[in-house]
Amino acid sequence: EPNKPWTLDILKIDLSNPILKLEAGISKDKIVGYEKTSAMSQRYNSDGHHIVGAVNGGFFDGNGQDVGMQIREGEIITQNNNWSAIGFSSENLPFIERLTLNSKILLNDKQTSRSINGINKIRQTNYLIHYNSYFGSNTGTNQYGSEVTIEPLSKIAVNDTTKYIVTGKASNQGSSVLTTGNSVLSGHGTAKDFIDSNVSVGDTIFIVHNISPAPKNVTTLLNGYPKIVSDGENCALSCYAEEGGSNTFATAAHPRTAAGFSEDKQFLYLVTVDGRQESSIGMSLPELADFLVGFGVFRAVNLDGGGSSTMVVRNSIVN
Numbered sequence: 505e506p507n508k509p510w511t512l513d514i515l516k517i518d519l520s521n522p523i524l525k526l527e528a529g530i531s532k533d534k535i536v537g538y539e540k541t542s543a544m545s546q547r548y549n550s551d552g553h554h555i556v557g558a559v560n561g562g563f564f565d566g567n568g569q570d571v572g573m574q575i576r577e578g579e580i581i582t583q584n585n586n587w588s589a590i591g592f593s594s595e596n597l598p599f600i601e602r603l604t605l606n607s608k609i610l611l612n613d614k615q616t617s618r619s620i621n622g623i624n625k626i627r628q629t630n631y632l633i634h635y636n637s638y639f640g641s642n643t644g645t646n647q648y649g650s651e652v653t654i655e656p657l658s659k660i661a662v663n664d665t666t667k668y669i670v671t672g673k674a675s676n677q678g679s680s681v682l683t684t685g686n687s688v689l690s691g692h693g694t695a696k697d698f699i700d701s702n703v704s705v706g707d708t709i710f711i712v713h714n715i716s717p718a719p720k721n722v723t724t725l726l727n728g729y730p731k732i733v734s735d736g737e738n739c740a741l742s743c744y745a746e747e748g749g750s751n752t753f754a755t756a757a758h759p760r761t762a763a764g765f766s767e768d769k770q771f772l773y774l775v776t777v778d779g780r781q782e783s784s785i786g787m788s789l790p791e792l793a794d795f796l797v798g799f800g801v802f803r804a805v806n807l808d809g810g811g812s813s814t815m816v817v818r819n820s821i822v823n
Contacts, residue, residue: 508757508785508791509782509783509784509785510777510778510784510785510786510787511777511778511781511783511784511823512775512776512777512778512784512795513775513776513815513822513823514773514774514775514799515557515559515773515774515775515815515817516771516772516773517557517771517772517773517774518770518771519592519596519597519598519765519769519770519771519772520596520770524556524596525596526592526596526723526724526772527548527576527577527724528561528574528575528576528581528724528725528726529541529544529545529548529558529561529576530544530574530576530581530638531544531568533637533638534638534639534640535569535570535581535582535624535638535639535640536567536568536569536640537568538568540814541558541559541560541814541815541816541821542814542816542819542821544558545558545816545819546819549819555816555818555819556817556818557774557815557816557817557818558814558815558816559761559763559774559775559776559807559813559814559815559816560761560807560808560812560813560814561574561726561727561728561761561807561808562574562589562726562727562728562807562808563727563728563729563808564808569582570582570727571585571727572584572585572587572589572726572727572728572729573585573589573603573605573715573725573727574725574726574727575591575662575722575723575724575725576638576724577660577723577724578594578659578660578661578662578664578666578721578722578723579636579638579660579687580605580623580624580634580636580662580713581623581624581636581638582623582624582727583605583622583623583624583625584602584603584604584605584715584727585727586602586603586747587602587727587728587729587730587747588600588601588602588727588728588729588730588731588743588747588805589601589602589603589725589726589727589728589805590725590726590728590763590805591715591718591722591724591725591726592722592723592724592725593719593720593721593722593723594659594661594721594722594723595721597719597769598765598769598772599717599718599719600728600731600764600765600803600804600805601717601718602731602747603715603716603717603718604715604716605713605714605715606619606713606714606716607619607620607622607623607634607711607712607713607714608620608711608712609632609689609709609710609711610665610709610710610711610712611702611703611707611709611710612707612708612709612710614710616702618632618695618698619632620632620633620634620689620711620713621633621695622634623635623636623713624636624638624639626644627643627645627649627690627691627692628692629692629693630692630693630694630695631691631692631693631695632689632690632691632695632698632699633689633690633691634687634688634689634690634711634713635680635682635687635688635689635690636682636687636688637682637683637684637685637686637687639682640682641681641682642679642680642681642682643678643679643680643682643688643690644678644679645678645679645680645690645692646678647676647677647678648676648678648692648696649676649678649690649691649692649693649695649696650673650674650675650676650690650691650696650699650700651673651674651677651678651680651688651689651690651691651699652670652672652673652674652688652689652699652703652705653670653671653672653673653680653681653686653687653688654668654669654670654671654686654687654688654689654709654711655668655669655671655685655686656668656685656687657669657708661720661721661722661723662713662714662715662718662721662722662723662725663713663714663715663716663718663719663720663721663722664712664720664721665710665711665712666710666711666712667708667709667710668687668708668709668710668711669706669707669708670703670704670705670706670707670708670709671686671705672705673699673703673704673705675696675700678690689703726763726807728762728763728805728806728807728808729747729805729806730743730744730746730747730749730754730789730805730806731743731747731803731804731805731806732744732762732789732790732792732793732796732804732805732806733764733793733796733797733801733802733803733804734803735802735803736767736797736801736802737797738790738793738794738797739793740754740788740789740790740792740793740806741754741755741789741790744789753789754788754789754790755788755789755790756788757779757785757786757787757788757791758779758780758786758787758788758809758810759776759777759778759779759780759786759809759810759811759813760775760776760777760779760786760787760789760792760806760809760813761774761775761776761777761806761807761808761809761812761813761814761815762774762775762777762792762796762804762805762806762807763775763804763805763807764796764801764802764803764804764805765801765802765803765804766800766801766802767802771800773796773799773801773804774815775792775796776813776814776815776823777792777809777813778813778823779809779810779813789806792806
């Protein structure tokens with residue numbers, strides 16, 4: 505486009521390749537903090553675990569905390585905000601949806617259950633919260649509750665049932681330690697009573713985190729905003745409005761990052777658009793959606809752009 509110089513980079517991934525795995529990288533493996541895409545790529549790279557490509561992901565607040573849902577290795581790190589997200593099952597089946605989360609604990613009889621009120625959130629009155637190591641070094645709770653430390657006995661995945669064994673219990677004290685591989689259920693008020701009456705060290709329990717609409721065994725997910733391609737059609741402006749957009753974010757030219765997949769769900773496309781340069785001025789969301797549709801993308805979501813837009817291929821920044 506002579507009047508709109510654009511430079512784009514596209515990473516096309518064959519999701520049917522059995523040796524490929526999709527993962528969500530987390531800044532320094534904590535929900536609050538900053539880390540460059542290139543630094544994450546290098547940190548996660550190891551023998552037998554080669555990072556082929558990476559792009560920056562979801563939007564974050566001023567503290568460096570993801571503002572939408574994120575899932576890594578089957579563990580929910582942050583919760584949903586009703587924006588579109590892109591996720592993958594353990595079989596690399598991709599989906600882009602606005603999600604609803606429902607969580608519960610089941611006792612060993614699978615008849616007795618209680619709703620879980622949140623993941624990695626501040627515990628409030630009568631809340632039962634599920635904390636994992638991405639939250640921090642401990643739960644940060646006060647002494648007015650009960651907490652049990654649990655260890656998984658089966659593979660962790662969302663939209664599946666995970667079996668845990670209770671390895672520790674503390675009543676009327678807070679700030680239970682969080683370590684990689686363990687998590688903590690923390691209850692206050694009626695949730696404290698539930699733990700005190702029903703859960704003991706050595707018990708097996710089951711936790712179910714369900715997101716919908718989504719496939720079974722979701723292991724990876726990143727939030728975005730908004731969906732820009734729906735069923736092969738450019739929906740950038742209408743989807744932006746549906747997800748609460750009300751300013752020029754969609755129509756102004758910016759550097760962009762996006763992810764989408766083909767109609768048969770075999771190919772994933774990770775895309776960055778350079779911007780704010782003479783060689784590339786950036787794209788509006790409708791322009792980006794038009795490009796993706798022309799490239800054969802069936803569904804796509806916009807990820808965090810601007811100064812965050814980064815594509816790394818084999819540990820080299822390419823955009």
